[in-house]
Amino acid sequence: MNHSNETIVREAVALDVPDSDSLRFLPEGPIPLTKDGYLSWVGIQHGSSAKHGSINLLDLNTNENRSFDLPGRPGFAFACDGVDNDGLPTRFVAGVERELGIFDLTDRSWKPFQSDVDSAVTNTIINDGLVYEDNLIFGTKDLAFAEKKAGLYLYRGQDQKLIALRNDQVCSNGKMIRVDDSGRLKLVDIDSPTRLIVEYDLDIDAGTIGEARVLVDLTSDPGVPDGAVLTPEGDGIIVSIFLPTVADHGETRLYDLATGNLRCVWRTPGSPQNTCPALVAKSGRVHLVITTAVENMSAEDQEKCPNAGRLFVGETNFEDASKIVPSVYRAR
Known part of the structure; x- marks a missing residue:
């Protein structure tokens, strides 16, 4: 990572992906796959009134995208262990509506294994998540984006138990796990409307988190932090900024984990609503x-933001590709 005081600005390049209005509405959750140059991503919903979305497989070598419709709206999807003869996953663990389950690409079947997420409240669905070994950590979102009633959950693999970590979020996003110098697990988390990136001590065996510590404060920013990932060395956070107004570009930013300083900005021309990196x-x-997303844009807004909903690719200074370790769920 560049540790000078100068912020690097890079221009990301728009792909011709997705190629349909339905898939460009709300793409999120890109995840590298074990096969070189491949990633998965989710279409959260295929239009403003749609009640379903999709899992997508994208080959960056050819820009070929394959889409698989789901029975509801997904918040996240991660490949399960095991691949086909082409080196690609055939099963994904996903959070869809208020269920956790396994989606099989070969027969397009959906098999839920946890169905009572956020059962104490109404009008929420599963949103962003992460995989850590055989565990899932994920949050939900209030569909009205208004009430502090969305949950933050641990699905603990060792006993298949769903544990509520918080129940007062609005739109739970941007989840990462890191290990500090003393070997303790830390959960990095974003509840988007707070405009804060925070960190908790995480104890998976106990099923608990500690008090929140602010890593990056964006409360004076016009944009909203959405999805995020750690840098390969774990010393920075790359966060996509969802700017809910017309602008000539959007931003995904790299912040230093220790200082909170802005190190790099990737601009997305013609697409202000960045969702996930x-x-x-x-x-x-x-x-x-x-x-990036089209969500909430009028027809006039879309004319002013012609690349909204497209995926972008940007260059980085990260030199060791072997440090990109795809998230794979150890399905039981």
């Missing part, structure tokens, strides 16, 4: 993939 290895180099 992913670092993807291709041909020995590390690329930044950024999802």
